[in-house]
Amino acid sequence: MMKDQQAYPNRSSRDDQDIVDQINKSLENFDEAFSIEIPQPSYFEQKIKMQRAETKKKWLKELLIFTVTAAIILGFLFLALFHQPEVFLALQVLTVVFICFYTMLVKRKVKMGHE
Amino acid sequence: MEEKKLVKAAKKGDDEALAELFQVTYPFLLKYLLKLTFSLQNAEDLAQETFSKAIENLPKFKGTSKFSTWLISIATRLYLDQKRKQKREINWLKQEQSVRKLKWETQSNNQAWDDVMEALDHLNDDLRVPIILKHYYGFSYEEIAGIIKIPEGTVKSRVHKGIKTIRKELKPIDEGSTSLSKPLI
Numbered sequence: 001m002m003k004d005q006q007a008y009p010n011r012s013s014r015d016d017q018d019i020v021d022q023i024n025k026s027l028e029n030f031d032e033a034f035s036i037e038i039p040q041p042s043y044f045e046q047k048i049k050m051q052r053a054e055t056k057k058k059w060l061k062e063l064l065i066f067t068v069t070a071a072i073i074l075g076f077l078f079l080a081l082f083h084q085p086e087v088f089l090a091l092q093v094l095t096v097v098f099i100c101f102y103t104m105l106v107k108r109k110v111k112m113g114h115e
Numbered sequence: 116m117e118e119k120k121l122v123k124a125a126k127k128g129d130d131e132a133l134a135e136l137f138q139v140t141y142p143f144l145l146k147y148l149l150k151l152t153f154s155l156q157n158a159e160d161l162a163q164e165t166f167s168k169a170i171e172n173l174p175k176f177k178g179t180s181k182f183s184t185w186l187i188s189i190a191t192r193l194y195l196d197q198k199r200k201q202k203r204e205i206n207w208l209k210q211e212q213s214v215r216k217l218k219w220e221t222q223s224n225n226q227a228w229d230d231v232m233e234a235l236d237h238l239n240d241d242l243r244v245p246i247i248l249k250h251y252y253g254f255s256y257e258e259i260a261g262i263i264k265i266p267e268g269t270v271k272s273r274v275h276k277g278i279k280t281i282r283k284e285l286k287p288i289d290e291g292s293t294s295l296s297k298p299l300i
Contacts, residue, residue: 019285029229031146036142048170
């Protein structure tokens, strides 16, 4: 176990170091209080197989959704481009505006989360 | 087999190697999660979720850190996400019951559930997680910042604030009685 014993080297923080030592001692006792039952490797192997199968299923589902969505969007765009070019241009502008707005919103949310 | 070799084999699709890695790191991971959750059931569930995420993201693991360190990063993020999603009031009673159970188990194994553990339990996750990672597991501020996805300066201030809070909570006890273990209610 890696424990930080020299995190507070200066004199003024000796109190903090004492607290850190107490925390480490208590957590060490806490660790010693529990004996963990470790499952057999076969248990983990089974879990891995199940997880891999589930991931593959999820990936295929996502790929299907992506392909169908892309086909619909592209179909709609080509239809607009050849039959109503003004709608096509308006869609381009709206998309750029939406992306800018969304990026700003996400950045603001992340910033607020950190504060 | 050496950890690096096991990781290499696991990345190539060797399930036995990955199972061995999981088995070796399981107690370490579970004990870490117990310190965060103070609930054995929740810690076990999160450990399972951590392994699921690890299987999914194994190709992205570069091997620059230890495998257990990587699992701790995943587990910490999962725990913090879970806390964000949970509705506090509903889970308050459950959490109280889990802590009582842990206290009982700790004391029945002849270990004291002392005032420091009590203070850690009362501490907000934002402060408790960085303290445990920094001082018990010896992670650097930079590493913790990477794990929790917050700036390094914020980690430093949270660790400092957490230590200050614990010191405040322990002070009346230090000045008064010196009892280490609290009786079960």
